[in-house]
Structures are given as C-alpha cells and as structure tokens.
Amino acid sequence: MSPDESAALSFSDGTDLSSSDNSAFTIALIGNPNCGKTSLFNQLTGARQRTGNMAGVTVTSREGNCEWRGVEFHFIDLPGVYSLSNSRVEEKVARDYLIDSPPDLILNVLDASNLARNLALTTQLMEQGLPVVLALNMLDELEKQGHSVALGSLSESLGLPVLASDGRSKKYLPELLEQLLVVCRTEQCAEQGLHIEYEPHLEQAISELEALGIVRWMAVRWLESSGENDFNFDANQLSAAQSALALLGSRHDEDPAEMVAQGRYGYIHGLLHKSSSEHRDQSSADHWLDSIALNRWLGIPVFLGLLWLMFEATFTLGGYPADWIDTSVSWVGEQVASLMPESLLKSLLVDGLIAGVGGVLVFLPNVVLLFLFIALLEQSGYMARAAFLTDNLMSKVGLHGKAFVPLVMGFGCNVPAIMSARTIEEPRARLITILINPFMSCSARLPVYVLLAGIFFAEQAGTVLFALYMLGILVAFGVAAVLARTIPEQHDETFIMELPPWRMPSIRSLLLHVWDKAGDFLRKIGGVILVGSVLIWLLQSFPQNGTPWLEQLGHFVAPLFAPMGFGWQETVALLSGFIAKEVIAASLVVVYQTGMSDMAGLQAAMGESLAPASGLALMVFTLLYMPCLATIATIQRETGSWRWVGVSILMGLVLAWIGAWIVFNLASIWI
Amino acid sequence: MTTFDLTVLLLILASLGWWLWRYIARTFSAKCPGSGCHSCNGCSKGGRPD
Incomplete structure (x- = not known):
C-alpha cells in the first residue's frame, strides 16, 4: 500500500493518524470455515507471511505483517471455526489463544451470504468483551441472491465497526486498514461485553x-x-x-x-x-407450517404420513400411464412377432429385448413420480425440517447430521449418494454413512417392488412400499449404531443446520428435475438393463435341446433360498440384480414369460408360482442384499479399501437372508 | 440351428462380451464414477451419456 494512498484520508474525530510512529499491533483474523478469511489474510499480508503450528498442537496457523502509515500490523490467521465452545481441536486452539494471549484487536471475517450463521461466532467474541471489527466478505454473492445488508445499520446495532471486504481484490483494503488503525489507536470497541438475555x-x-x-x-x-x-x-x-x-x-x-x-x-x-x-x-402461514412440521409430538407422525402418501401416490397414480406403456410394449411385441419368421433373431427381439426392456420401461411413471415427490419435499423446504426432526435420532445411532443429505440422495441412486458423503470430514462418520447407504432403497429397486406389490398386495401396495422404505431406514440406523460402537471416532465435527424459508416450488424447476431423472432411467434401460435382459434370454434359450443353462444355474443355487419359498426363477433374478437392481424385474419378466402378451400374464404366472409370503420376502431380500456393481466400485473408490467392500457385501447378504427368512415366516402365519 | 441363427448367436456373444468388459472396466476405472456418468451427479461431467 503506498503512503500516498493514505495521505488524503482524514477522520472526523480529529485523530491524527498520518504521523508515523513505531507502534505495532497484533490483530487476529477469525471466522467460519470457507468465509474467505484466509484470502483476506493473503491480501493484507501479501508475501510477508509464515506458517507455523499453534502452541502444543498440530493445527496450522499463519502469521504475517503489514505496514500501514508507519504502523506495523502483525496478523494471525486463526483456524476456521463455527463456535468457541465445542470440543473440536481447532475451536479449542482459537479459544485458548483468545484467552491466554488476547490480541490488540480481532478482525472477524464474515460470509455476508450466510450472515446469521457467521454472526453466531461474533456474539461469542462480543460476550467475551473482546475488541472486534467486522469485515463482511462475499457481498457480491449476497447481491446475486437478490439481497442486501445495510452496513451502517448493522454497525450501529452491534456497536462495532462493520466494513466491506473482498478476499479476491484489494478494493476495500485501504478503508479496512484505516479502520483497524483507528480502532487500535483509540480502542473504540474494547470491552463491549454483549449481554444476551437467555431463557x-x-x-x-x-x-x-x-x-x-x-x-x-x-x-x-x-x-x-x-x-x-x-x-x-x-x-x-x-x-x-x-x-x-x-x-x-x-x-x-x-x-x-x-x-x-x-x-x-x-x-x-x-x-x-x-x-x-x-x-x-416469518409470515403467519410460515409460522403455522413450522409449528406443525417441527412440533415435538406431531412432527414425526406428519413426516411418516407424508412419506406414506408419497408411496401410495407413486403406486396408484403411476399405475395409469404404466398401463398405457404396457399396452404399447405388448402391441410392439405382437407386431414384431407377427412380421418375423421363426428364428433366433425373432426370439432375441421378442422374448429378450422387448420383454425385458419393456418389462422395466413400464415402471418409468412410478420412478418419475417418486422423484417428483422427493423434489417437491426438497424445494418446499420440508426436507430440511425433516433433517431437523431426525437429527436427534441420527446422533443417537452415531450418524453425523451431515449424513442426512447422502441418505436422502440414496433414495435416488446410491452411487452419487455415497460420493456426496465426502462432505463429512470425520472419517468414522463418513465410513458409516457410506456403508449404510446401500440400505437406503434406491430408485432401481422401485420397479421390483411395484411389480411384486402389484401382484401380491394390489390393495395395500402403497403401504407395502412405505413399509419397505421404512425397513431400509431402520436397518441402516441399526447397522450404523453397531458400526459406531466398533469403529473408533477420530475427532468431533461441528454441524450447523439452517432451516430455509418455506417456498412454493417452481414448476419449471420441478419439471427440469423430473426430465433429468427420467433421462437417467431411460439411459440405464438402454444400457445395463438391455444387456442384462439379453444375457438372461441367452442363458434361458440355450442349449436348445435340454434344460436351459439358466434353469440349471437356478436349480443349483435355489437350495440356499428354499427356506423363503423362492423358486429357481427368483433365484436367477436375484443373481442378475448384482449387475443393476432393475435387472431383477427384467429377469422375472423374461424367465416367467409363458406366452403372455402383457404384464397381466406375468402377474398371473408369478401369482400361481409364488406364495404372497415369498413375494414379500423377495422384496425384503431385494431391499437389503448386496449393493450393485456400480455401488461396489464407488464404495471401493471412496473408502480406498476392498476390505470395506467385503464388509458391505457380506453384511448385505447376511442381513437380507435373515430379514427375508423372518418376514417369510411371519407373513406365512398372517397371510 | 441354421447358419443365420449361428451368426446371430456369435454376434450376440461378441456384443455382450465387449459391452460387459467395457462396463466393468469403466465401473472400476479411477477416472469414472460408478457406472459411468449416466446416474451420477458427483462431478461436473454428470449428465454426460456413457
């Protein structure tokens, strides 16, 4: 900073700051993680900085100097913290530093686009009576969101200097340094001692x-x-x-x-x-909605009721377009069959491709509806409230608050859900979130549930879907509780949850989301499901004289599944689900084809071959058993260990077998 | 089995083998998330076809 820049500045209180003296001040920068604090520190100190460890610990801090109008400022960049009262090592370091060797001044850097959360730390500094100047970073982000903050009004209310800052440029630097000089010299904001009236x-x-x-x-x-x-x-x-x-x-x-x-x-x-x-x-309507959604007694029943409604609507409303697709697929199959002479190619097209791919395609409306409802819950602001409601339960089973998002994403696809667990820094919490994610029922399993629930429990299909998803959550939480007691925790991690305001979801945004998900599903049908169907058809069609390979394989493995009443058809369908879970539905369609021209024929054939209790057990097995190939690869990549992949596969298989066996035996009594 | 059927069968086997090899290679490739990009929002490539 050139001395000329500061020469023109003057102060209304008449303080002479232009004269050079030998005084030096220590200023500590403090703020939430990712608030732009270190960027501002770099702007303030330039190349004049060094890196070192805070006393007694390995938490890194940086120090640097800056001379402004003959005064030496010694800046210390404290670790990013949300609070000064938690047990996380960075917070302890910052807390001890401020108590044991308080600086002349604290420059509290705030992310203006998350002001409320950032000010929570400010109130702790003020309560402690420390001299604080606030620097608001990311004001441009706030403007992009269509909001603004009146710095003068905020400064007046807090009784502290509040200035704009920018970690990416030197735009506000002269003003900031002048203010720091004024405050250091005049001790304008020493001993504030904020008094908040608590409960x-x-x-x-x-x-x-x-x-x-x-x-x-x-x-x-x-x-x-x-x-x-x-x-x-x-x-x-x-x-x-x-x-x-x-x-x-x-x-x-x-x-x-x-x-x-x-x-x-x-x-x-x-x-x-x-x-x-x-x-x-908050408007009175928002307040009323929160009083219901976050109510201690009503919150959970309302949450469960909404989920039940979602699955009931997914099944019932999805049934109409599913029938139209089914009719169309059957018509295409009949036309192809009538136009082509008997050959292997005809069998491949009609019995393999059209039957297998069409058998999964009919569930497109159900998948789309499920994604639409989940998007509705997310965009309205309800999902954040559900996270708040379940946070207590999640922490009791050893899950971190940040695990909620990866778990909800698991209802869509476990692959991106497991990858999103990267936001959890604490290794144990991250590992547990990854390992339990396959129990969150992904959308690939929905076609299997809709198919089987439609056959065996047509009147209560929505309730069956709801119960399956709940069972997946319960198993996930139970496994998390066991893992939390066997894997040691490395450090505590702070989680701050902010409830967004209630919003009316945008139709355009909802449609774009659904379009995107429908595209994903169709691409998967054209890829792995198509190949899975052809593979099953091939194994079913050869040898042409004698027992097909698929049936031989099914009979070989079937004794393992006999206690649940599964036949060889269900056994091979479950084996094929290892590639992708939708392939289970495609396989069932291919192996059960008995000259039927639509889903009704399949339903009749399966209904005759399988008892309802076995149908229910098959759904439970599909829910819990080993992750698909893509999920396995993701677990290996994210944990960096084949050992955890083995744990995930083994855990899934054992729990699925036990769960399906229990459900089969209980259902055999009642159904 | 006719010659035509045999040709179809060989084509199916070759296509299946090639596709499955490519799928497994991509799935376990360090560069590519899971089953490629079609079901993944994990990086900026999300939404790109396989």
Whole structure:
C-alpha cells in the first residue's frame, strides 16, 4: 500500500493518524470455515507471511505483517471455526489463544451470504468483551441472491465497526486498514461485553455461577459446552456449576447448547431484521407450517404420513400411464412377432429385448413420480425440517447430521449418494454413512417392488412400499449404531443446520428435475438393463435341446433360498440384480414369460408360482442384499479399501437372508 | 440351428462380451464414477451419456 494512498484520508474525530510512529499491533483474523478469511489474510499480508503450528498442537496457523502509515500490523490467521465452545481441536486452539494471549484487536471475517450463521461466532467474541471489527466478505454473492445488508445499520446495532471486504481484490483494503488503525489507536470497541438475555432457567443458572465469581461469558460457555470447556474453576465453583447443569437438564429436554443457540439466534434475527433484506419476519402461514412440521409430538407422525402418501401416490397414480406403456410394449411385441419368421433373431427381439426392456420401461411413471415427490419435499423446504426432526435420532445411532443429505440422495441412486458423503470430514462418520447407504432403497429397486406389490398386495401396495422404505431406514440406523460402537471416532465435527424459508416450488424447476431423472432411467434401460435382459434370454434359450443353462444355474443355487419359498426363477433374478437392481424385474419378466402378451400374464404366472409370503420376502431380500456393481466400485473408490467392500457385501447378504427368512415366516402365519 | 441363427448367436456373444468388459472396466476405472456418468451427479461431467 503506498503512503500516498493514505495521505488524503482524514477522520472526523480529529485523530491524527498520518504521523508515523513505531507502534505495532497484533490483530487476529477469525471466522467460519470457507468465509474467505484466509484470502483476506493473503491480501493484507501479501508475501510477508509464515506458517507455523499453534502452541502444543498440530493445527496450522499463519502469521504475517503489514505496514500501514508507519504502523506495523502483525496478523494471525486463526483456524476456521463455527463456535468457541465445542470440543473440536481447532475451536479449542482459537479459544485458548483468545484467552491466554488476547490480541490488540480481532478482525472477524464474515460470509455476508450466510450472515446469521457467521454472526453466531461474533456474539461469542462480543460476550467475551473482546475488541472486534467486522469485515463482511462475499457481498457480491449476497447481491446475486437478490439481497442486501445495510452496513451502517448493522454497525450501529452491534456497536462495532462493520466494513466491506473482498478476499479476491484489494478494493476495500485501504478503508479496512484505516479502520483497524483507528480502532487500535483509540480502542473504540474494547470491552463491549454483549449481554444476551437467555431463557429464564438458563439465566438463573448463569446468575448462580456469577454469584460465585465466575464471569458471565465463562458461565455461558461452560453451560453451553455441558462442562467440556475447562476454565480452571475451583472445587466450589465446579460443584455449583455441575448442580446448575443437572438442574437445567432435569427441567429441559433440549441440551444447554440448544438453549444458548436459541438465545443467540434470537438476538441475531432481531439484529438482521433491521439491517438485512434477507431476514424479514416469518409470515403467519410460515409460522403455522413450522409449528406443525417441527412440533415435538406431531412432527414425526406428519413426516411418516407424508412419506406414506408419497408411496401410495407413486403406486396408484403411476399405475395409469404404466398401463398405457404396457399396452404399447405388448402391441410392439405382437407386431414384431407377427412380421418375423421363426428364428433366433425373432426370439432375441421378442422374448429378450422387448420383454425385458419393456418389462422395466413400464415402471418409468412410478420412478418419475417418486422423484417428483422427493423434489417437491426438497424445494418446499420440508426436507430440511425433516433433517431437523431426525437429527436427534441420527446422533443417537452415531450418524453425523451431515449424513442426512447422502441418505436422502440414496433414495435416488446410491452411487452419487455415497460420493456426496465426502462432505463429512470425520472419517468414522463418513465410513458409516457410506456403508449404510446401500440400505437406503434406491430408485432401481422401485420397479421390483411395484411389480411384486402389484401382484401380491394390489390393495395395500402403497403401504407395502412405505413399509419397505421404512425397513431400509431402520436397518441402516441399526447397522450404523453397531458400526459406531466398533469403529473408533477420530475427532468431533461441528454441524450447523439452517432451516430455509418455506417456498412454493417452481414448476419449471420441478419439471427440469423430473426430465433429468427420467433421462437417467431411460439411459440405464438402454444400457445395463438391455444387456442384462439379453444375457438372461441367452442363458434361458440355450442349449436348445435340454434344460436351459439358466434353469440349471437356478436349480443349483435355489437350495440356499428354499427356506423363503423362492423358486429357481427368483433365484436367477436375484443373481442378475448384482449387475443393476432393475435387472431383477427384467429377469422375472423374461424367465416367467409363458406366452403372455402383457404384464397381466406375468402377474398371473408369478401369482400361481409364488406364495404372497415369498413375494414379500423377495422384496425384503431385494431391499437389503448386496449393493450393485456400480455401488461396489464407488464404495471401493471412496473408502480406498476392498476390505470395506467385503464388509458391505457380506453384511448385505447376511442381513437380507435373515430379514427375508423372518418376514417369510411371519407373513406365512398372517397371510 | 441354421447358419443365420449361428451368426446371430456369435454376434450376440461378441456384443455382450465387449459391452460387459467395457462396463466393468469403466465401473472400476479411477477416472469414472460408478457406472459411468449416466446416474451420477458427483462431478461436473454428470449428465454426460456413457
């Protein structure tokens, strides 16, 4: 920065800042991960920086210098943190640094496009009474979202200097450095000591600790961390703090961290209501929707009810277009059969390609409808509320809050879902999310369920689909709980969930999403399903004299599945599902073809050959057994280990066999 | 089995073998996610046909 740039600047309070002196100030940069803090640090210090470890730990910090108008600024880039009260090593490092060697000033860098979440850390700094200047990065991102924030109003409400900044350019740098100089020299914002009014029982606990000589921010932080933050309390203070914490626990279901977060976000919401265009009061309709969707007693039943409705509609509404496709496929099959002379090619086209591919194509409407409903739940903002509802249960079984998105994605396809688990940094939580994902019933299994539920449980097909998806979730959670107790955790990882506002889904966006998914399904039909159908047809057609190879293979493996009442046809269909789960439906169509011209014929043939209890067991086996080839490859790539692939395959096969056997025996009693 | 049937059979076997080899190679290739790109949103190539 050239001295000429600063020469023209003057200050209304008459402070003479143009004179050079030898003073130096230490300024710590702090902010949430990915808020642009390090980019700003690079802009401030240029090449004058060095990398080192924070005292006693391996967390890296960078330090650098910058001279501005004869004053030396020593900047320290603290690790990115969401809070100062959790047990994550980066948060402990930042917390200890601010307590043990407080800098002259803290430059709190915020992502303006996620202001509420970023301000939660600011309130902790302010509660501690530290001198803070706020630098708002990514204001252009906020503008792109169609929102704005009034810096003057925010500064006035907080009682702190609030400035614009940009980690990608030096645009706001002179202004920022001048402000830092002013604050360092005049100590404008020292000892702020923000006082947020918390919930009455929490306030009572804080007051009890204050009466014993514990400063307010320490009392809040200790309670918020449920006693994990160590502030060297004496025995008397510690005993009183533990009693206060126990009393709080007996009075409230939510833990103190949630109660403190409610207080902080209440304060932040009031703050932003005045200064941010994004944060307006909830409408009464939104408030009412939240009161239902997030209600402690109603939330889960409403969630389950919506899922049931989704599967019922997927089956019932999808049935009409499925019939039209079925009629068309049958017509094409008949025309081809009548036009061609008897030959192997005719058999391939009619009995292999048209029967197999057509047998899966008829389920396109069901798949499309399922994706449409999932997109509706996501775009309306309901899915985030469902994540909030299930977060408590997920944490109890050892799943990280971030696992919700990969698990929901698993309803579509396990491959991208497993890849999306990369967002989970903690290795154990990521591994568990990957290993349980195949139990989330992907859309490839839907054609098998719709086919079998339509044959054996036509009147309750929606309920059967719902029960299968629920069973998949239950098994996934059970396996997660077991894995969480056998694999050691490496470190804690913070998860902050932000509830988006309720939105009316855009028709265009919904249609584009559905179009995209329908395209995926059709491409898969033209690829792996077509090849699977031809393979099954080939094994079914040869040798031309004698028992077909497919039947021989089926009879060889069938004893394994005999306890569930599966015949050789179901056995070979399950074997073919290893390539892709839709191929199970295609295989059943090919192996059961008995001169029928449409799905009704298949339904009749299967209905005669298989008992309803076996049909139900077949659906359960399809739900739980080993992942498809593409998922196996993805698990290997993401875990970097064939051992975990083996665990996933073995676990799936064993659970599927046991699950199907139990369901078959129970269903045999009741059905 | 006629000559035509035999030709069809050989073509089917060759096509199946070639397709399955290519599918498995792609599926387990470090460059390509899962079954290629058709069902994957994991990277910027998502949506590109196989």
